[in-house]
Amino acid sequence: MKCPFTNEALSHTTLGGDINAKWWPEQLNLRILYQNPPTLKPTDDFSYKKEFEKLDVEELKKDLKKLMRSSQDWWPADYGHYGPLFIRLSWHSAGTYRVFDGRGGGSNGNQRFAPLNSWPDNINLDKARRLLWPIKQKYGNKISWGDLLVLAGTVALEDMGFKPYGFAFGRVDIWEAEIDTYWGDEMEWLSNEKRVKDGELQKPLAADHMGLIYVNPEGPNGEPNILEAAKQIRESFKRMAMNDEETVALIAGGHTFGKNHGAAPTSHLGKEVEAAPIEEQNLGWKNSYKSGKGPDTITSGIEGAWTPTPTKWDDSFLRIMFKYDWNLVKSPAGAWQWEAVDVDEEDMVPDAHIPGKKHKPIMLTTDLALRMDSEYKKIAKKFLENPKLLEEAFAKAWFKLTHRDLGPKSRYLGNDIGEDDFIWQDPIPKSYTSINEKEIETLKKEILEKLSIQEILYTVFSAVSTYRDTDKRGGLNGARIRLKPQIDWEINQDKRVAKTIKTLEKIKPDNITFADLLALSGIAAIEKAAKNAGVEINLDFYPGRGDATQEETDIESFNYLKPIANGFLNYLQNGCEELISERALIDLANKLTLTVPEMTVLIGGLRTLGINYNDTPYGRFSEDENRLDNEFFTKLLDMNIEWKPKNNQVFEGFDRKTNKKVYEATRVDLIFGANSQLRAQSEFYAQNDNKEKFIKDFAKAFNKLLNIDRFDIFWR
Template identity: 50%
Template sequence: MSSDESSPGTPSPNARKPNTDWWPNRLDLEILDQNARDAGPVSDDFDYGEAFQSLDLDEVKADIEQVITEPKEWWPADYDHYGPFMIRMAWHSAGTYRAYDGRGGAAGGRQRFAPISSWPDNANLDKARRLLWPVKQKYGRNLSWADLMILAGNVAVESMGFQTFGFAGGREDSFEPDKGVDWGPEEELETQERFDEAGEIQEGLGASVMGLIYVNPEGPDGQPDPEASAENIRQTFSRMAMDDRQTAALIAGGHTFGKVHGADSTENAHGPDPEEAPIENMGLGWQDGETAREEGVTTSGIEGPWTSSPTEWDMGYVDNLLEYEWEPEKGPGGAWQWTPTEGEDVEAAPDAQNPDEEVTPMMLTTDIALKRDPTYREIMEDFQENPMEFGMSFAKAWYKLTHRDMGPPERFSGPEVPEETMVWQDPIPDADYDLIGDEEIDQLKAEILDSDLSRTRLVKTAWASASTYRDSDKRGGANGARIRLEPQRNWEVNEPEELETALETYEDIQQEFNESRSDDTRVSLADLIVLGGNAAVEEAAAEAGYDVSVPFEPGRTDATEEQTDADSFEALKPRADPFRNYIRDDVQKPAEEVMVDKADLLDLTAEELTALVGGARALGATYRDSHLGVLTEAEGALTNDFFVNLLDMGTEWEQTRDSETVYEGRDRETGDLEWEATRLDLIFGSHDRLRAIAETYAAEDGEEMLVEDFVDVWTKVMRADRFDLE
């Protein structure tokens, strides 16, 4: 068998064609299947944070530093030090995060899987992970790959003289790629078809080019245009919730170390990526024979260091950028880079492989962008005048970059977790009072149900508060009661006027209860809102003939405006909420695809999605109390009517003339209008898998199952952000 025939990237001639290829418009539920099972050998009850806490972190870091400072013959180390290599690996692991949906980032250690593992921007990072394999092998599952890759970056900068802000462990490992991430519309790597007419990157995407972490280092479209590059930089870094100062600090701090690699033209120097490599490469890609040892590595196609001391933390990058003039040229790798203009005497650096030789530092177009853009330049000049401020800015920005997707500090483990909590971590105050017990819970539920708030309003308020949770980056949720703060308080989907009434009622109940206590027992608004939703669900089940108790755990507290980054929270605003039958007019994707995406962010399975939608429709918990999808004459009771009437063959559905998303259900015999619904409803009858689940709930013995399953998934969402209970 030839190496081409044995390549993992070559399809087998007997490969089966999946349903999505036969029917590309079919709704794909695969991302929800990831939530229904545990891929990999680690059991579901294994606690990565607890396991990390058991490690001797000093020993682990010493082992990592040994790897970093002891070059291996099979892969060259620039300057006999793998530190810059490990920084790049850690940066590219975390840098895929985007604030839009919280996906990407270091969690899961997904740099090990396609497509990220084979992106051009990650060329040769497979070698960095192989260098770390002895450390991973020694500590096993107690040290996840996700933690190890970031920790290696921290150890790297520390080994070169920088003091990091801290490190938190506890990231879980994934054993498959995240199938829910949309990396872009392009069909080829290193192409860009993601800009709208205004020059903005399409909503939801982070990088400007397919297969890159951020932007093209040569400049937009491979042209050395610093001003246009600055625009791209600002866009892409803002997509991961970095401001201009944090962006400048990250670029300047990262480029203080190491070099870029373009020893030869990419056509001659690159082998196939890991996914296309022959099987005997054992998962390693970009194998270019002896080129790496004899002539130097080619990765980006750009060649040279930024400073004269590439393995030391200093002000070399900032000084070189600001104090000298630079001009574009094509480097040995055939890519645009910037060299000092004639007469500029920039201090030389040692050659990466031969310390007896010297090379002239270079700059990327993305570096010159920091000098040409007025805002970035002002920041860089401030850094030059205040080296300590530069160091602290880089330390905090690096910490944010590498920890942004971990969620609140309650999930952080290890002795190096900083005492300070930043606003981007969505801090929530500790309860400085005694929590309510069973007696108080019953008392408060009775008061809530006796208030002027309808059962539907109680359900919708609780849902609006809790359903902002995103399992992708552990943000949002009911804890903190941020629904009463900007920006959530005025989101259209939350029906601000009605929400205001509900919040005023809850505040009155809270004040009366807390002031009436002679002891230290208090209740938060966050707990009251969830408790009210639970009480409404219990009453709805009772009206349908079922005696259920919805689990409730007090302990949520109320965040303040100062603890809330309003701009960052705007990313959590629902573009669609299938459970309230709401979808914004500007959403371009089919409603059912957006529904699946929302369900995935809530960590729901296909079964949980179905039960939740069916129960919510029975409760009438729709946006603006719309009748769309409320397929029952007993609205407010937790019945299985939604499924029974949706699947009734006596009803014929047709699209309305006035809307592409609204459908009328008419009696087949009389033609009378019976129901109105949306695509978010009809998909449970038209999609084979969802219909199979819906049929189970629609059966005569299915209602009790629906009630039980609805209570379970409702509880799951209400407590999704209660990391203190794990």
């Protein structure tokens, strides 16, 4: 008999099954707004914060330390200790973080999924995750994979004699691959021809080759050029939020432990995790060389250890690096590495598996950058002369590496979070707001007497839309819109921002913070706009926001949040006229955790109320901009209007009968009528029977953004 179906007919069950994307590759991709929906979670009403409260942290750590010293036959531990493997696991989980968009990092356990689980830089970390499975199985919902992957390396450091700064739990797992996160255009591993242009690494990327966490350990493009490697290290680590001292501390501290694996050419390795045959059960890189494990392991292709004490914390990495001259050699796998010359017996490295056998210590091209680059050398020498400084610097750098994308301390779970408030945590003082209902209503009335709906909402939305859920930074809390650098951003040079801030400062009572006053202003404006449309709404006001100071604000770091485009406010930075701005809108909506309906209703409401950058006319179809209604959608879908392009960003709407120009709009405006999925949303809100629902949905979505960074009361 012949099967009635073909494999092609079932292609929708593979990642290659999106035939629409093949037919129309320029179609706006909305999938990033559907990533990890609640329907993917195997459990309903799950609160990781509540489950974590049941966790015995000390018992978990004991189990991890026991595992580290229990070498398994199926994947033997180097030197009888899995600690170095788990350090690499944690480092590579957290180390994908990048400052430009806050994506990457280890805050959601994404290393379990493609493409990260199959990157060449993550070869054999699938074995580390599998070693942890019995512990995850034992503790279940009380420990997330995200927390476990990062905790494993921290506990490993502790078990090998290092005292970590601390550890905060709170990483919530995702349940599918983040397939729409941009990691580069290259289709071949370790290539970089599309990401480096005119000598500059493409933004927002941080790694200089496809499939690497940082840089190529053999040197740029596999060439052992130490000084050029130093340049790439500095750029890559900076894009991952690390300065020179933190970079030196991380490399010197991390490479104190473990070894590299390059027993034979990588041609002996099978397919990566996502391409491995089904019988491998989510393991990849099956090794055909001899035993395929232990002394025959192949990972980076580089072979050897840095120090004679690979499972002990000490200062031997820097001591050996500066003590010896280094010869450039090839590993058994054919990779470039450096071998120490005339090594003293005390510095010979024990074999990881064969007792009595020893080797010369090795260095990577990127390691020797710490010795050859003038700035790195100063720092490395300082650490060498004072090992205590290295210990302190590595502790704080490791803590930053593993917590940078976790968000503010209000999201931290556990009792080992440290007493310091680091500036990279975007500290915010405690709120002093103590205002009653009568005072709230009086204050709302005064605000609306002094400021227009447009002045208030433009300023408030400019503040809330700085939030990015990718690393839980930005937002209204802290009221940093009144501080540098935000107050100097082009988008905030709109005169309404300065007026609103100045006016609110004058009327602010002593019993409310400026951040809470901004939020209350937004609520008052929305309630007034809805009332003008004949709909009474009362939005919940949640006081408790604090006011950050200029000293608590890292100007350079916050400038990474500076918007190039904000489609909600019809803002596009000068010089970006060729940008496909609707794509930037989807990216921003994703960072704001908005659903497609929430994004749609916010655009419609903001346009109806005239909340545009510099008061431009684009998308403003309403006859009364103080009244919140669905007029943006009704006019956008009106067939009496014909649209014609004026330039790449702006379009003109003409009355079909008179040929008179009646409206102007941007790409962001028109996409809600042009894209079939977004048009379906627009048609829903344009219906006569959905006017009131539109108003209530807009108010609800706006209030969500007002409180999106309130982890103190809405932890997630």
